Amino acid sequence: DTGVSQDPRHKITKRGQNVTFRCDPISEHNRLYWYRQTLGQGPEFLTYFQNEAQLEKSRLLSDRFSAERPKGSFSTLEIQRTEQGDSAMYLCASSPQMNTEAFFGQGTRLTVV
Amino acid sequence: DAKTTQPNSMESNEEEPVHLPCNHSTISGTDYIHWYRQLPSQGPEYVIHGLTSNVNNRMASLAIAEDRKSSTLILHRATLRDAAVYYCTLDPTGNQFYFGTGTSLTVIP
Numbered sequence: 001d002t003g004v005s006q007d008p009r010h011k012i013t014k015r016g017q018n019v020t021f022r023c024d025p026i027s028e029h030n031r032l033y034w035y036r037q038t039l040g041q042g043p044e045f046l047t048y049f050q051n052e053a054q055l056e057k058s059r060l061l062s063d064r065f066s067a068e069r070p071k072g073s074f075s076t077l078e079i080q081r082t083e084q085g086d087s088a089m090y091l092c093a094s095s096p097q098m099n100t101e102a103f104f105g106q107g108t109r110l111t112v113v
Numbered sequence: 114d115a116k117t118t119q120p121n122s123m124e125s126n127e128e129e130p131v132h133l134p135c136n137h138s139t140i141s142g143t144d145y146i147h148w149y150r151q152l153p154s155q156g157p158e159y160v161i162h163g164l165t166s167n168v169n170n171r172m173a174s175l176a177i178a179e180d181r182k183s184s185t186l187i188l189h190r191a192t193l194r195d196a197a198v199y200y201c202t203l204d205p206t207g208n209q210f211y212f213g214t215g216t217s218l219t220v221i222p
Contacts, residue, residue, distance in 0.1 A: 004156075033209065042213050042214055042215055043210075045210065045211065048209055091156050093156070099162075101147075101159035103159065104157045105156050106155055106156050107155075
């Protein structure tokens with residue numbers, strides 16, 4: 001296992017288009033997290049899953065953002081009708097249980113033009 | 114949100130110890146304190162975490178104040194590879210981390 005994998009690494013899209021990012025966590029990690037990071041800021045929590053259950057989604061930035069983890073393995077983050085303000089690094093992390101270290105992927109950098 | 118305050122930047126000479134401070138005056142009794150570091154264009158990397166007692170691992174030590182309102186990450190011998198942004202984060206639910214803006218550490222050869 002090589003760690004948390006995110007795809008794509010970079011995405012350029014036109015304003016108004018929908019985008020979807022994929023995250024493959026470390027095997028057997030039942031917790032999966034999504035964060036957003038803008039330039040010069042620390043990561044901002046968006047949502048997390050325990051297995052396939054999305055247990056916190058109130059911090060998703062708007063109703064244009066949604067996330068799924070249908071079989072408790074990989075997860076997707078979708079942004080509909082992208083705006084220029086959505087340009088950021090989107091990070092995924094996983095952990096085996098609560099109150100332990102989280103392992104982050106290298107992120108997907110989104111640029112909305 | 115659980116807030117942390119860190120200096121924006123610090124410098125250290127190579128092979129000298131580094132003490133990175135963090136204030137978290139609004140911490141509650143169940144908040145774990147985590148430290149992560151991040152290199153440019155990479156995701157954060159776990160460094161260390163603790164609840165009340167001081168912690169040591171192969172990367173660093175974490176000293177937690179008795180009242181838990183502050184903590185210090187200690188790198189015992191800074192190397193050039195330790196140059197990064199260091200984040201002190203609180204994890205109030207065990208399920209999410211609140212990152213601040215971090216401390217940018219420069220290591221001088």
